[in-house]
Amino acid sequence: MGKYFGTDGIRGIAGEDLTAELAMAAAAAAARTLKASGRHVIVGEDTRASSDMLTSAIAAGLTAQGTDAWMAGVIPTPAVATLVAKNGAAAGIVVSASHNPYEYNGIKLFGPDGYKLPDAVEDEIETELDAILAGRSKVSSGRGNIGKVVDYSEGQAVYEDFLVSACKKGLKGLKVVLDCANGAAFSVAPHAFRRLGAEVLVLNDCPDGHNINVSCGATDPSGMAKVTGMLGYDVGFAFDGDADRSMMADEKGEIRDGDFEMLMLAKAMKEEDLLGGDAIVATPYSNMGLAEALKEMGLRLLTAGNGDRYVLEMMKKEKLNLGGEQSGHIVMLDAATTGDGVLTAIRLASLIASGKEPASVTAGRMRKYPQGQKALKVARKEDLEKADSVWEEVRKIEKELAGKGRVFVRASGTEPVVRIMVEAAEQYMVSEMLQRLTAAVEEVLS
Template sequence: MGRLFGTDGARGVAITELTVERATQIGKAAALVLAKDCGHRPKIIIGKDTRISGDILEAALCAGICSVGADAVLLGVVPTPAVAMLVKKYNADAGVMISASHNSVEFNGIKLFSGEGFKLPDDVENEIEALILDTPEEMEKNLSEGVNVGRMKVCGDAVNDYIAHVKSTVDVDFKGIKVCLDCANGSSSVCAQKIFEGLGAEVVMTNDKPDGTNINEKCGSTHMEGLKKAVVENGCDVGLAFDGDADRCLAVDENGELIDGDKLLAIFSKFMKGEGTLKNDCCVVTVMSNLGFFKFAEKEGVVTATTKVGDRYVLEEMQKNGHNIGGEQSGHIILLDHANTGDGEMTGAMFLQIMAKTGKKASELASVMECYPQVLVNVKITADKKGKWDTVPEITDAIKMYGEKLGGDGRILVRESGTEPLVRVMIEGKEEAVITEYANSIAALVERM
């Protein structure tokens, strides 16, 4: 797997890459690092999405956690943001989410949260990683025995507590709004319908029948075609698509047109600024955000702060400078007044709340921002080639040349994925045919070199 923790926890093909042994080690190390000096018997809550390997990894994590004298509380299938919220509500010392988010079923991952419900900063993850990879003997010295071993408990209230929390962030009735929900056959299948019907909306459900193998399969926020069609066919006012662990949300307007994370951030920022609730008049985005967002922000007087890709870095910037909204084009949107991490269902509720309060159609709200054409080409790489693409002069020279051709009307961003073995080539510009040609040329060069 290379580095144990990427931009969103430890992730890989379940069982063969993210092994049972590794999950047990993460359980041990996380319990020892996150619950050290707590002064009481540590308690760690564990949630999971619907993929088939979740049960196996959950058992391995629990074995590791309990073997060093901490208790494991099993939440069952819940969204990632539920773990982030409930870790504090349940007075736990840490939280774990077993999920590979938007990835296909063969992948799985382990995300860690502090007792305050935030994803761990790099230095804490590095401490856990060092314990596993460099000094595993230290974990063995801390094994418990007899009455000191940990216990596993099942919590039956997690889903309902999370539903109540999301509903509490809304102060308007959704009556008269017909919404189509695409649950990606993932975590939102257990709560999305109850949230939106409970808020008064008429709900049409799709991809809410998980069987362990169909998570993210041609559905959810990474495959929007089905939702676009369902919204139009069912005469819905809006559609919302979540990913496998429901920390992302993308929308579709009444005409079946996509409203991505950048547009949602623009809609939210403008509304919040008008309400006087946009702290520092600022929205935090990443380098992948569309040029159109920055032009919107300049026009509307919204300040932008830009980070590298990864919602954890967005969150760090928000906490550091006191901002209360930020996110990514992919639909990870953090509403820090109510959530410590990206929350797909809360994002969807926020969008419907703005529709209800303004009386505007989804398409009207989305017109606040014009998207520049954007092309993204992914190039698969092997583990031994990670971290090397930007050391090859032929590649860096080509990027510089195409960048000069685009001038001020576009930009090029080439980076390695933090969650998959890919180099991503992204180009924006006014003419789609031109930027497609440039992106394919750079991608071919990366692949060849």
Template sequence: MGKYFGTDGFRGEANVTLTVDKAFQVGRFLGWYYGQQARGEVCRIVIGKDTRRSSYMFEYALVAGLTASGADAYLLHVTTTPSVSYVVRTEQFDCGIMISASHNPYYDNGIKVINGSGEKLEESVIEKIEAYLDGESGEIPLAERDRIGRTVDYAAGRNRYIGYLISLATRSFKGKRVALDCSNGSAFSVAKNVFDALGAETYAINDQPDGFNINTDCGSTHIEGLQKYVVEHHMDVGFAYDGDADRCLAVDENGEVVDGDRILYVCGKYMKENGMLVGNTIVTTVMSNFGLYKALDREGIRYEKTAVGDKYVYENMSKNGYVLGGEQSGHIIFSKYETTGDGIVTSLKVMEAMLEKKESLGKMAAEVTIYPQVLKNVRVKDKNEAQADPEVQKAVENVTAALGDTGRILLRPSGTEPVIRVMVEAETDEICHMHVDSVIRVLKERGLTIE
């Protein structure tokens, strides 16, 4: 991760960490950089945004920077992150920009840059952007006269994306009662249109954004409201998205949460049964629940584990040709249809499994027993030293041996803090706490912690 850009773009509090000046500079650099790659042709960059009040400010700043550098800026307006990815890769844009801080509160915002293949921007280009932001790479020339860029209203691109989503369904949703929690975010402009077109009885909640209520007590990070709604209104299923709709969690007919791990299982098993699971493999992160792995073992489905982050999941899938992967948080990637997590695609594929198998989501998801999990963060003097300490490693080995095939332990460093995370999954909370505390005790006895 760089100075400004993390694994999911340049994110921070609007006009505190992420300022309008920085957004203008990002636009200036991208317009110039991709203009150079265009070899004399006009550079075309497409922009989407979520519903935060500050998204308009950043949109205008980016447009000013892009057009000042000679690029044409195409505006999708309020839309989802995966729709920007889709439009970039299907309509030959040089790159795409999504203005969103995903599941963060309204006062945060972010700039996600998507390359011409619809994937997250390469680290090599991010390094160049950061060097420009820090004044290390010199001035960029301003476009003049007929080389100054223009702005194009491109709402038609979002409409084509909606049409694409509708085309993915294998059959009508007629007769199904579906609740959609739009998180007062990007999904409000897309999701209900798709489900209505497919014939569902669609009931959208949290679909009245006001610039401040995005993710507030709603959506995939606050799913309790959807659970209650599904039960009280006798829904067949509910889907909750985050602010930019690249995540999806589900709620079954009984009001039970079906998280990303269970969605991977439901869709993976269905795909295997129908010969669609390439390599008979699902890509997960190290934080997926032990219960998922037990269920996949039972079904004879292979899995691979990556570092935490949908970026790493997609890299593994792309390298090996796998078609399904994701995170417990609801970032699910179906690589046949997308190059990033797409919450609405995920909900459509869950519907497909339900309809084709003629089974409820509750019945399918119940085949996965989610194990209790305890995760504790320990502040340490040196992350690498703490993790490599022989006595700490021995303590971890002892826990692994004690759990056998009834659980697991994971010791991993934080990517941004002087913290070691100790996580245990086992059959009961008591067992989890006992083993987590045993490892933390060794860390303290070895003098590795910061009290």
């Protein structure tokens, strides 16, 4: 992680950490680094109250560099990646803080190929951004070199057409619940599913700028799952604020996370020879049960660093088409360049609509080991690496698990948080070990 860029772009509390001045300078730095003068950049946003302010600042930074800003409005993050590749844009910029609370916002960048920018390019942008903020460089590139702001709201329909085209057989007769998290998918997801013939019940599709991700969506899919089971729907899906994640509920109302989703997709993609190899890629947070279930199918589970960018790097290196995170951030390179929650939901719904078996049966092939996670707000997350007492406790727990479980402790790349995960054969072990690690972290970092 750099000075400004975390694991997924620039992120912070809008108006404090992430200001209009920073957004304008970041856009200008990106345009200069990517040599976008005379070309266009597609700009999208989620439904946060601060998104309009930040996209306006980004448009100013781009046009000051002689770059046209194509404003797509409220649209999922993966839509921008898709539109960049389709339109020959120099880059894509999304204003969103994904699953974070409304007071946060962020800036995500995509290159001209629709992929997130490599670390080396982000480093170049940071250097230029630093120069602008320090007064050694300017936002403007000179007299007469000024771009235009273009209304590109039609991009929403282009993305919707892309989603519909990804489901060849349609979803006629399928009953689906969609929780849109009062976020970027609130319009496009229901429209796409209905065009495919599904009967759709929509939850949390009334954004007011402040209710994004609040007790709903992929970070809290319990309400969606309850409705799916109680009303007898075939499947339910919950997206996060920018719709790059999707969590599923089966017909019984059981929540099925990204591990279950990857298992279902892996089974189908193997049958259709779409995997690109004999493996899929996940992160250390994926349940041990996923590896076991894949092994029964003749597949391997490769483990990348935490974060979708590292999953994607390994997928490209190993020439594999499926990877993702337990959070429901699933990447399918045979169809898209980044994680796409709505596309994931449509593919899973298509498998269920095919009538081969209900979601609970396919997902039931995976034994889920007891797992506990905590996100602890701390004052000094940057001191975690040097917190010897925490790592001593980690080593003790690993010795006790004796290879029959796992423990991970890491600092978040987007929030002032330390994340802890413990996985073991029995729930009582998970609870006790999680309590010990929580106490160790809080003692030295709070």
